[in-house]
Amino acid sequence: NAGVTQTPKFRVLKTGQSMTLLCAQDMNHEYMYWYRQDPGMGLRLIHYSVGEGTTAKGEVPDGYNVSRLKKQNFLLGLESAAPSQTSVYFCATYSRDRGYEQYFGPGTRLTVT
Amino acid sequence: DAKTTQPTSMDCAEGRAANLPCNHSTISGNEYVYWYRQIHSQGPQYIIHGLKNNETNEMASLIITEDRKSSTLILPHATLRDTAVYYCIVRSAGGTSYGKLTFGQGTILTVHP
Numbered sequence: 001n002a003g004v005t006q007t008p009k010f011r012v013l014k015t016g017q018s019m020t021l022l023c024a025q026d027m028n029h030e031y032m033y034w035y036r037q038d039p040g041m042g043l044r045l046i047h048y049s050v051g052e053g054t055t056a057k058g059e060v061p062d063g064y065n066v067s068r069l070k071k072q073n074f075l076l077g078l079e080s081a082a083p084s085q086t087s088v089y090f091c092a093t094y095s096r097d098r099g100y101e102q103y104f105g106p107g108t109r110l111t112v113t
Numbered sequence: 114d115a116k117t118t119q120p121t122s123m124d125c126a127e128g129r130a131a132n133l134p135c136n137h138s139t140i141s142g143n144e145y146v147y148w149y150r151q152i153h154s155q156g157p158q159y160i161i162h163g164l165k166n167n168e169t170n171e172m173a174s175l176i177i178t179e180d181r182k183s184s185t186l187i188l189p190h191a192t193l194r195d196t197a198v199y200y201c202i203v204r205s206a207g208g209t210s211y212g213k214l215t216f217g218q219g220t221i222l223t224v225h226p
Contacts, residue, residue: 004156031211031212033212033213035216040218041218042200042216042217042218042219043157043214043216044216045213045214045215048211048213050211056211058213059215088154090156090157092156092157092214094212096212100145100147100159100162101159101162102149102157102159102212102214103159104156104157104158105156106155106156107154107155107156
């Protein structure tokens with residue numbers, strides 16, 4: 001099992017450009033999350049999904065959109081990137097019925113210049 | 114979810130026990146204490162969790178005070194690979210929490226040879 005994978009691993013964007021980060025999981029977990037982590041800080045929740053076709057805002061949702069068209073994938077979009085969105089982005093999954101831990105992906109390091 | 118307070122950093126000698134404290138004085142009755150760690154910007158990794166009884170697994174032990182206002186994570190024989198940021202998180206077990214985790218800044222544990 002691959003667990004939780006994230007694509008791409010690194011990306012450099014110019015201000016105003018758009019991009020989509022992909023999170024994929026093979027554990028059939030119903031819940032998925034996108035976090036961002038700024039230097040020296042803990043992770044902050046951007047958006048989350050409790051099932052296919054559903055999404056909800058987290059702590060810092062502004063400037064991001066998400067979609068969960070398939071259970072195994074959770075997409076994070078930046079429509080018009082800003083330097084303040086320079087961060088490391090982590091995806092995580094969780095199953096309420098199968099345990100108590102969130103499983104995290106390896107992260108995507110995004111730099112916006 | 115209740116707020117947690119952790120020391121910013123701690124040191125430990127290799128082979129000795131590392132005891133990481135966490136204060137969560139506003140914890141409510143249905144909230145669990147979770148510990149995660151993050152090694153060198155990788156995705157966070159689940160360590161252990163508990164409600165009110167002490168817990169032990171292959172990685173660590175969790176000691177929760179009787180009034181549940183504080184807890185201690187114990188790594189019994191710290192190794193260099195245990196150098197990481199350790200996060201103490203309080204989370205409701207209720208359905209409306211949707212498994213969400215709220216990360217603070219954590220404790221930077223440095224294990225010295």
